[in-house]
Amino acid sequence: MEIPYTVTARPDTGLWNAKVGIWLFLASEVMLFGGLFSAYIFLRLDAEPGYWPHGLLNVPVGTANTAILILSSVTVVLAWAALKMRQYTRYKVYMAITILCGVIFLVVKLAYEWPQKFDHFGAFIKPSAMEKYEKYLGNKHLLSEGLPPRVEITGHLHNHEALHNPNIKEYEIGLDPIYTDPTNKAMDRPHFLYVPPTDKVAVIEKADVERATMFVPAHNTYFATYFTITGLHGLHVLGGVIVFVYMFLFGGALYRQNPEHLANRVEVAGLFWHFVDLVWIFVFPLFYLL
């Protein structure tokens, strides 16, 4: 049976069906991400001083990925415009760029950003042992500056086996730059460029550590929300890419039969894609910059 109103507008709504459908779906998506952002606000505002980290993500990479997503939003709307103008070759080119941008975004996230985090280590120091590690933490300096304290020491874990072997009594951490010069005012605020852990190794006794893990979702509330929201967002990017690939590969038959129908399909998929971009516009500053 032929599905009606794929191109022409329904007289009662004034819209073709898929347009209503996608907006209702996007409304539900707003509620989904709204719930997660709501949780983010709640968790962040209630975090104890020092327990919401800053400067742990790679800002240049995040900025580049944001630009890539914006570029893909432009190309998908140009792909739709090309179909409206009945320029099929142009549509294919813009669609290919959109797909490429989506794939680059996912590769950067899944093959570079996330693994870099999984390879990073942090040990939360017990309040009773803070004094012992003051030379790394610099909390007296932060207190005098009116800044929240540092409660963990982060960097590259040299003795990975310490995570699982109870006989190993300490962690050997190649320190992040901030802990090598903690009273330097330049270290008070995060830097734009990512600087990898240094060669300076700190030995932290397990007995002085409240909890220590790699930067996985269980590490702290920040990473729990970061991986949840960017993971869900990444799934949306993947979904969009799959739909675009389908339209890129199999859109030709529909175009020859009814070009306006394909244009409408691309518009609907594009609306979803813009929404994914729109969510990232908020994710980027909230997790990478603030």
Next chain:
Amino acid sequence: MNNPPTTAPVEHETEHYAPNSHDVSKHVRGYLMVGATLLIFTGLTVFLSYVNFGSQKANVAVAMIVATFKAGLVAYIFMHLSAEKKLIYRVLIFTGIFVFGLFWLTYLAWYDPVSR
């Protein structure tokens, strides 16, 4: 299967709704301008995050104002909300109300009438 209304689609309504190729070609330049603006404002967001506005809350507020402007551009131009049918706006108004309610529930979590 759904039951389409018996009334036939009105041709001029479709015409009015779907911009013709001439209209679209006029918009292409606008889309490129919006894309460039979004990129510039991304750079601005990054730059402003390294400016000390006095408190973390002030920095968050500045970043969210810029992000809202960017999101507005995406919704208004790329998602064609500048010229959409009433039904879509109605759906979005209700969504806005429900999202507001959702955030308000978070606020309620801090509300403590007992020890207040």
